[in-house]
Amino acid sequence: MQLDALKYFLYVVEDRSISKAAKKAHISQSALSQMIHKLEEDLGYELLNRSNRGVTLTPMGEIVIKYANNIIKNFDKMMVDLSNHQKQQSKITVTGTWSLVAYSLPCMIYNVKKRFPEVEFDLVAKNLDEILSDIKNDLSDLGFIDVYMEEEDNLMYYNMGKEKVVLIAKSDYKIPDKITLSELVDVELIMCTINKKTCENIDISLKPLHKKLDNLNIMFKADSLTAVKSSILNGFGVAFVPYESIKYELYEEAIKLIEVEGLNLDYDIYMVSKKTKELSEVVRASREYLIEEGRKSFC
Template identity: 50%
Template structure:
């Protein structure tokens, strides 16, 4: 199997057309068809159903596509590591949740860079699940995530501190500064799809009062904390967000924090990586200094 053929297969699966990919890649349609056919022969299965309307993945094709992304990413990461080694500098790749990458981690990475100026750092926003997978597959070198990490992942974990989660309302919203959890059912709510840890913790608290997320008036879900803040600032409802993400809005008084009586959605923040004996010197140095300066260096 040639990696180039796998890349072409992935593009064809995305475009649902051999001719479109051939034209975009500046190769003949017959040459591309032969590459895909050779890939099918290598696997021993038909991967595409061809018709006048284009192509569709077979069941076996779906399986190949599922694994091709990781294969290609691992290959590209391997090539990148080889190239960086030749260039004699050390690149450290870090994953974190969107809120941490946007609001908290840049200051930490800045301080680590100052201590180790010869290291190169790359900071990427990712989900907790993808970060765990990326650490295991050497796509990233370490991650910063919310919530406990199962021992079955066999990773090094270090508790950095807590992420403070707050309920926010529009700055001029008519709502008491302190409410009970059951009072949430009286207000419109906005939820963030990327903050599963907040939703999970909220579910646990609601369960204590025999309620569920379905009992809340969730008017819509959005993709990022930025979209949540904009929606709240525009007066569309209440939302739970990391405190670090709303410092500017609090200063501008476009939002305000509402306390919930006897409820905390704060979540542990963990640094995760492979075991230290599997890390490079640059990775170990960066992680150890991160652990030393900790949450006090967050922005």
């Protein structure tokens, strides 16, 4: 089976048109049609329903598309690894949750790069399922997540410390420096949805009050820490954010911390990788360095 045909099949499905896909692939429409037919012959199944309105996937096509992306990504990574080996170079891909990549992991990458200057590091933000899937499929070497998973599928987990979560407001915002959980219910809150762990922990903490997250006075929700911080600096309310993300604003005294009695939203950070025997020498060395350094490697 030709890998190019599989790539072009993805183009066709994405554009729902063989003609549009042919333009994207810079080949003739007839040549692309022949390649797709050859792909169907090789697999032994019809993958596309063709009509004047374009193309749609058959049930067999749905199965192929589910695996095609990983097949191509693995092939591309194999070619990179081959090239790196030939050049005596190494590359490590690190994936992490959006909030960790935004603030905590860059310092870690900087520190490990200092230790292994010959290694090229790529840092990518993804959701939990994507991180674990990429590790399992060798599309990523090390992952950083905020949920402990049972050790399965040949993966190993290492506790790297805690992410501190704090409640912040603009420095002149009219709110006491210390409030109760009951008082939190009435405060105007900007909710950052980038970290589901914080949302889950708030829900748990509100149970004794017979309240849930949605019972809070949430002005709006945002999936961007930058948008949340901007709203706070404009005096729009208060927000729960990772401590690492507001160090500069605290130093500049642009914002202040608010203590909520009895509320602790800190959560653990875990590094995940495949088992040692399946790792390259450079990934294994980088992982061991990070385990040894632990929390010191973060910002």
